[in-house]
Amino acid sequence: MATAIDLVRVIYEAPDLDVTEGFMTDFGLSTAARTGQTLYMRCAGSQYHLHVTHLAEKARFVGATYAVASRADLEELSRLQGSSAIEPCSEPGGGSVVRMSMPDGFLIEAVWGRECPASLPVRAPNGLNDIEHKPRVNTSTRIRPTPGEAVRLGHFVLHVTDHDASVRWMRERFGMLPSDHFATPGEGGAAHGSIYGTFLRFDRGRELVDHHAVLILQSDTVGTHHCSFEMTDLDAVMAAHDHLLAKGYDLDCGVGRHLMGSQIFDYWKAPFGFRLEHYTDGDVVDGSRQPGVFTGTAGETTQWGMEPPPTFFQ
Secondary structure, three states: OOOEEEEEEEEEEEOOHHHHHHHHHHHOOEEEEEOOOEEEEEOOOOOOOOEEEEEOOOOEEEEEEEEEOOHHHHHHHHOOOOOOOOEEOOOOOOOEEEEEEOOOOOEEEEEEOOOOOOOOOOOOOOOOOOOOOOOOOOOOOOOOOOOOOEEEEEEEEEEEOOHHHHHHHHHHHHOOEEEEEEEEEOOOOOOEEEEEEEEEEOOOOOOOEEOOOEEEEEOOOOEEEEEEEEEOOHHHHHHHHHHHHHOOOEEEEEEEEEOOOOOEEEEEEOHHHOEEEEEEOOOEEOOOOOOEEEOOOHHHHEEEEOOOOHHHHO
């Protein structure tokens, strides 16, 4: 089985690259490259680019790309039904790629050998003086509204028509592990009913990874709910929040803290209807974690902060 080790890009289509570039810059990304047909945006971390927008008449989510551990992984994936042959990646950063299609038609790519440029400079996380630990001594915190220092792409969320088939597809190809599940309440003394959502993470043994790299949700519609970018710390999330408000962008939900994964979140609506998240302080786990099952209501998925509007769950 091939081994996915990182989420390296999400791919969209939109009718205006200028508008997209303006929003993504305010959101905290920077332009890695641009052609007449495609915009490549990067974060401050060492991935060459991780948000791709192709020019098209209608806006839509196309898919995502995982890095795999070796060329042998690409060779294995290329032999599976519905996979492309191994091809040179024509995007900036290069490498080799295998293209696949999920049951609902999402493009999922596997890439290996991609160029990793130097990280961009970002400030160090601010010390937080809690009741027990006070690392900030003889210095003060001074933050002002500014475009967020988005450091890396953390995860994305898919709405699918067949949850079980989509989870199975992802696990069989990339060896991903479930971290938690959403399920309907049980009946007749059962612990829970049917599972309709699964958080999947990378399996890197004892190495710590994010609680999830993708969340797959059963839905009546097909598409993405959001993609999410990790920020330096809470001050970076809040400074970016105030900057985006001042620029007149549409706040979707935030700031608050999730229950599943524990992230402090801030969601925004980008042009053409896409939803993007800034987050910080998410859970990290290793290969030993066993998945839990959540059977509560949608409103109970937020521990504190802004209550999600009904449209947030669509």
